[in-house]
Amino acid sequence: MARPGVETIRRQQLIDATMKVIEAHGFQGATIGRIAEASELSVGIVSHYFGNKQGLLEASMRYLLSSLQRDAAKLMAERSSTPRERLLAIVDANFSGAQTSAQSAKTWLAFWTQAMHSPDLMRLQRVNERRLLSNLIVPLRQLMPVAQARETAETIAALIDGFWLRAAMSEGRIELDRAVSLCKTYVDQAIAANSGNHTSDSMGHTED
Amino acid sequence: MARPGVETIRRQQLIDATMKVIEAHGFQGATIGRIAEASELSVGIVSHYFGNKQGLLEASMRYLLSSLQRDAAKLMAERSSTPRERLLAIVDANFSGAQTSAQSAKTWLAFWTQAMHSPDLMRLQRVNERRLLSNLIVPLRQLMPVAQARETAETIAALIDGFWLRAAMSEGRIELDRAVSLCKTYVDQAIAANSGNHTSDSMGHTED
DNA sequence: TTCAATTAATTGAATGGTTATTCAATGCCG
DNA sequence: CGGCATTGAATAACCATTCAATTAATTGAA
Structure with missing residues (x-):
């Protein structure tokens, strides 16, 4: 036993x-x-x-998600000096699982689609999304006000999902390097755009 | 006839x-x-x-994609003054189909998933992606060098897909407004980040 | 150690339900 | 009547699930 x-x-x-x-x-x-x-x-x-079959599918999805999570945690533990470095590490981590197997993107997308008609799978998805968001917000809050940190985090998360989607479609073609590169470029742009506002609760963002 | x-x-x-x-x-x-x-x-x-059934499914996907394309073309024709305005119009257009029916995001995702196992559907997806990219590059080229324009276009496209993905999951909840807002914020950030480099082939981007 | 007895693990044919597809029959209209 | 459009019961294929039968592993007494 x-x-x-x-x-x-x-x-x-x-x-x-x-x-x-x-x-x-x-x-x-x-x-x-x-x-x-x-x-x-x-x-x-x-x-x-x-x-039954549904039980096997749920277990498989749990395994896939925790697998990605494990890879991510490993990469994040290594380098964590500056907030910027930490953000780039998160981006790397979220694509590392895909680099080893571009086909895991297909599996991931299949589960995602299925989750929309299965409350249990849906719940798993949400948990994972929340974890990614909070992981992103922590270092972002050291670089910009909370409101912008949240917006930037959501944007990065959407960016990652979008590139995964494309990776799933481009069968075999590993353009993951490019995805990582573009994500990092965005991170730097977002930091630069909010570099004036630091940890204070500044509101100096007159939009439009 | x-x-x-x-x-x-x-x-x-x-x-x-x-x-x-x-x-x-x-x-x-x-x-x-x-x-x-x-x-x-x-x-x-x-x-x-x-x-047979497969024929009906392919026809349905063709209809969905051309439907979104039609909505997009309509919105883009209206305002097209500055390049920035044109970019924002494209973003709006790519979410307008979802605003009318948030559930169309689910259908879109279902087709996307299915496309990975059907060459015909896959080809349709690729055509649509290419169209979006070239639509984005045209105005971007008036704001920055070609290389950065291409990168920015790919990033915007991924951003759009990522937010669609999320819209498909958050059943009914219309957070499309937020998605549009975040996309626009990115557009402005990307423009600002490359505002120094205009139509010349400048290379003044010392990364790292 | 040996070997039956017992328990655990595994098999795969049988079952029942679901689905795409077919096509002879029917309805419709000029 | 004659061609076209439509129907829906019948068919055949597929699939998840079950469970009696089989095999493997373990035990413990001699």
């Missing part, structure tokens, strides 16, 4: 197979038959370890 | 029903039975006018 039992191994086996099949055939084509084949197990074992 | 025949009417009827069903039940739940019910026609008529 305490050792890394068969259960853990089988679960991971099935999750790996699920991601592989989704990447190859999309969410629609991810049948239990194919997943079983890819995992070299039988179809009956899915219900044994995950209850 | 020349008149607006029954064929045109039926086709549109089915396409409308398809979009309605996809928005309500997602791509997976878009069965021919439901589409037929929503269109108040029979299931057999799909094969008669579109060959």
